């Protein structure tokens with residue numbers, strides 16, 4: 001692709017094809033698909049046309065799925081922007097720019113353990129749907145809300161999944177134990193890919209280090225620009241380095257960061 | 263209409279620049295537009311040595327704007343000159359280095375180093391940073407300290423123009439503007455961010471790791487316009503206006519109250535193509551409004 005073509009494909013004004021609202025604040029948005037080549041873990045910045053000055057900033061969202069039919073986004077309402085996004089209706093136009101950042105690295109033949117905490121499931125949806133050898137994938141899913149909010153029934157038809165509710169400290173201990181056992185199993189030729197809240201990723205990083213697993217984590221820090229110009233998304237790296245989550249990540253190898261010291 | 267403007271020794275092909283800290287080191291946004299079409303770019307604030315910046319939350323959205331506490335993180339002037347400057351089209355678009363330092367000697371050393379680089383067209387001095395020698399008081403909040411910082415840079419900047427970037431967090435911004443004009447500034451730019459804060463009543467914690475940060479975006483435009491208007495009436499050097507510009511209309515408002523050029527800041531987070539689209543939109547808007555030259559329009563606000 002030439003630089004000229006990249007310019008043409010980065011920034012888009014896309015039409016909303018369909019919206020879907022699930023229980024407890026979970027939503028799907030399906031947009032007219034841009035012709036991007038993308039990797040799971042990459043994200044986009046989204047800003048609906050009618051936001052004028054408020055909300056001011058665009059919002060970063062994982063590419064949950066992208067194929068010839070639609071660009072799909074899956075999100076949970078946590079504040080003003082994600083709430084306002086629920087007002088979108090089919091036919092509306094949104095600006096998006098992407099695919100941004102560095103996604104997960106894996107090869108189809110590798111055994112891969114996916115670890116998702118809550119909304120951390122989003123980048124794995126397309127990965128699971130399109131993986132040529134789903135038998136090489138396994139997912140542990142820690143969640144707070146009811147399972148019906150997530151597309152887990154669909155994903156379980158393709159790959160082996162383990163869902164654990166994570167509401168109380170006791171639940172958390174159980175989740176940690178389950179992850180530890182699985183991470184040990186993938187510490188040889190396997191890869192571990194994780195996405196979820198910061199404490200979840202810290203736990204995964206520690207378990208990976210203790211068990212010698214090769215792990216990648218997706219860092220969802222708040223972002224203003226998404227393309228490296230504001231320095232708002234810094235994450236502390238190992239050895240005193242600082243990384244920018246939007247361009248150096250959002251996916252990092254666990255050793256690059258110092259998450260297990262948090 | 264002819265868009266060219268002269269800015270303290272620089273010739274800009276149009277009055278649109280990017281604001282420091284919102285356009286990285288100049289190369290990152292290349293997917294959104296061609297820097298050669300801009301009037302100029304101002305890069306992220308540089309210091310002599312690289313700095314890690316602030317830990318913890320660095321950005322928070324606020325009504326019609328945002329707070330940031332980046333903490334002046336940067337790769338250091340040397341690395342910018344070696345790694346980024348050669349990749350920028352400085353022969354075609356002026357590259358202005360925004361600089362900050364902890365004392366006057368450091369300002370002088372930094373100015374001497376950067377002014378010596380062929381690719382750097384001018385220096386913009388961020389005086390909102392703390393003076394470590396003067397117990398952390400901010401250069402930009404005291405006319406004497408601002409003037410001394412200006413003089414230190416001016417003396418070492420050779421034939422490169424020096425623009426002083428003024429902070430709005432002062433009792434009277436015109437006093438600082440006059441002080442730096444007397445100290446030899448070739449131009450002033452304003453405004454930098456306003457001090458601000460956001461808190462979370464559930465966690466009982468500040469949203470920013472550094473507690474207090476800088477407010478930018480459309481929310482601050484009236485404050486910025488007022489400051490530019492007042493400074494334009496007090497000084498004879500060119501004024502660069504910024505603060506909350508999101509459209510060509512906003513840019514013209516700053517020019518109407520007297521600004522020679524404008525900078526696009528945090529609005530380019532909401533629309534990364536904005537600095538580029540603003541250039542052509544500004545030209546169209548001048549046609550629409552029948553503006554025949556900048557001289558005929560600039561500063562011609564009628565208050566009687």
Ligand SMILES: Cc1cc2nc3c(=O)[nH]c(=O)nc-3n(C[C@H](O)[C@H](O)[C@H](O)COP(=O)(O)OP(=O)(O)OC[C@H]3O[C@@H](n4cnc5c(N)ncnc54)[C@H](O)[C@@H]3O)c2cc1C
Pocket residue numbers: 043059060061062063064074075076077078079080081082083119122123219220221222223250323
């Ligand atoms: C690379 C990346 C991919 C993401 N992918 C998804 C996704 O696929 N689905 C999804 O639902 N969310 C995703 N997020 C998180 C999403 O961007 C935030 O939830 C959203 O920006 C919050 O906006 P708001 O206006 O609703 O909340 P705000 O009013 O801005 O904040 C409300 C609360 O959410 C917290 N918050 C703000 N930004 C983030 C963030 N980036 N991550 C976690 N918490 C945050 C704030 O600290 C605050 O407590 C992703 C974030 C990143 C950086």
Ligand SMILES: Cc1cc2nc3c(=O)[nH]c(=O)nc-3n(C[C@H](O)[C@H](O)[C@H](O)COP(=O)(O)O)c2cc1C
Pocket residue numbers: 230231232281282283284306307308330332334360388427453454455477478479480482504505506507525526527528529
């Ligand atoms: C994330 C961010 C980083 C900034 N960094 C700098 C900086 O390094 N030096 C400086 O002089 N101003 C810096 N500024 C201030 C802007 O250049 C500008 O003065 C201010 O944001 C107001 O303009 P705006 O409302 O258009 O953003 C920064 C602003 C933001 C939002």
Ligand code: FES
Pocket residue numbers: 222223224225226227228229230231232233234244245246247
């Ligand atoms: S979000 Fe702006 S630099 Fe990463």
